[in-house]
Amino acid sequence: MNGLKMDFLSSDALSTHTSMEKISMIVERVKGGNLVVIEGGLSPGEEAELIETTMREIDIENFMGIDIYTLEKDKKALFGISKKKAVGLTIIGPANIMKDVNKQSNFLSMIANLGDSGASMH
Amino acid sequence: MNLAKYIKSDKMQNIFRRFLNKLLGKDKKLKIGLYGHPNSGKTTLANTMTNDWIGKPLGLSSEIPHETRKVYKQEHVSVKHNGVELDFDIIDTPGIATKIDYKNFLQFGLSETEAKERAKEATKGIIEAIKWLDDVTGVILVVDATKDPLTQANITIIGNLEARKIPFVIVANKIDLPEATPERITSVFPQHTVVPISALHGENTENLYEAMIKRFH
Numbered sequence: 001m002n003g004l005k006m007d008f009l010s011s012d013a014l015s016t017h018t019s020m021e022k023i024s025m026i027v028e029r030v031k032g033g034n035l036v037v038i039e040g041g042l043s044p045g046e047e048a049e050l051i052e053t054t055m056r057e058i059d060i061e062n063f064m065g066i067d068i069y070t071l072e073k074d075k076k077a078l079f080g081i082s083k084k085k086a087v088g089l090t091i092i093g094p095a096n097i098m099k100d101v102n103k104q105s106n107f108l109s110m111i112a113n114l115g116d117s118g119a120s121m122h
Numbered sequence: 123m124n125l126a127k128y129i130k131s132d133k134m135q136n137i138f139r140r141f142l143n144k145l146l147g148k149d150k151k152l153k154i155g156l157y158g159h160p161n162s163g164k165t166t167l168a169n170t171m172t173n174d175w176i177g178k179p180l181g182l183s184s185e186i187p188h189e190t191r192k193v194y195k196q197e198h199v200s201v202k203h204n205g206v207e208l209d210f211d212i213i214d215t216p217g218i219a220t221k222i223d224y225k226n227f228l229q230f231g232l233s234e235t236e237a238k239e240r241a242k243e244a245t246k247g248i249i250e251a252i253k254w255l256d257d258v259t260g261v262i263l264v265v266d267a268t269k270d271p272l273t274q275a276n277i278t279i280i281g282n283l284e285a286r287k288i289p290f291v292i293v294a295n296k297i298d299l300p301e302a303t304p305e306r307i308t309s310v311f312p313q314h315t316v317v318p319i320s321a322l323h324g325e326n327t328e329n330l331y332e333a334m335i336k337r338f339h
Contacts, residue, residue, distance in 0.1 A: 043285070044281030044282040044284070044285045045285065047274075047277075047278040047281060047282070048252050048255065048278055051220055051248065051252060051278060052249050052252050054220060054221075055222075055245040055246070055248045055249050056245070056249065058241075058245050060238050060241050064221050064223045064224075065219070065221025065222055065223075066220050066221060067220060068220060068274040069274075095220070095221035095223070096223075
């Protein structure tokens with residue numbers, strides 16, 4: 001079957017893991033061809049670690065790396081006034097599958113490349 | 123004051139100065155890392171800088187992405203501006219990316235074996251560049267002004283620099299190209315110092331050197 005498996009991970013589910021465990025879990029799933037959607041974002045240190053781990057896992061023929069996209073939301077602040085943005089969702093997938101990504105400030109549309117067919121998600 | 127007293131007082135002043143320098147962090151050697159995407163012009167800028175200051179280039183640059191796959195270092199570079207001098211080492215790092223497809227190199231005339239070899243070396247170069255973030259004391263983030271600046275690699279680099287409190291200057295490079303829009307970089311990173319330049323033609327590099335003195339001194 002030619003399909004795309006998407007894993008949605010809540011921030012609560014991730015908070016019980018160490019950074020290393022989080023990164024391994026993400027890379028393992030993405031390397032297996034899955035699209036991982038995380039509630040919230042990774043810390044800058046975790047992002048660097050994710051890129052580093054991805055580089056180690058790249059296998060020239062089968063796994064060429066990852067693509068990461070984020071959707072931001074307004075950060076809650078005291079008295080409800082804030083111009084700062086926080087990451088609401090992080091989407092990480094295999095680079096060869098995530099193609100034609102259209103990202104705007106509060107909208108992300110992606111066409112997944114599934115070989116002969118294609119799947120669209122918004 | 124007799125000579126012995128003078129020497130003693132001079133010695134005390136030196137000790138005091140060294141203590142102050144240590145306290146203010148001036149004793150720490152400045153290591154300025156050039157970071158950015160593959161092909162954003164890091165090596166071209168490193169060459170322009172070393173040519174301007176010590177009269178020789180640092181590394182090879184080319185049209186093919188991931189030309190720099192190892193970290194290059196030039197020690198003891200000095201820049202002067204308005205009487206202020208800045209001594210530092212330049213660290214030219216491989217471009218940071220989240221993916222590497224060897225097929226992209228085939229269009230530049232490389233054989234499949236060469237392209238695969240380059241891709242493997244590029245993955246190691248990216249790991250090395252990330253590791254160097256632990257060692258640099260200042261960063262010039264080179265962004266190609268003809269492309270979208272809001273990429274994961276740029277966001278990750280900036281996030282890490284902020285988290286580690288490493289001072290940095292963003293360079294909006296390639297302003298000599300008609301499609302360049304440096305103002306887009308300024309608008310997406312309004313809280314940071316952005317300097318539009320052409321590393322290739324040495325255009326506006328004076329402004330960059332001035333910004334470096336301000337941010338890194």
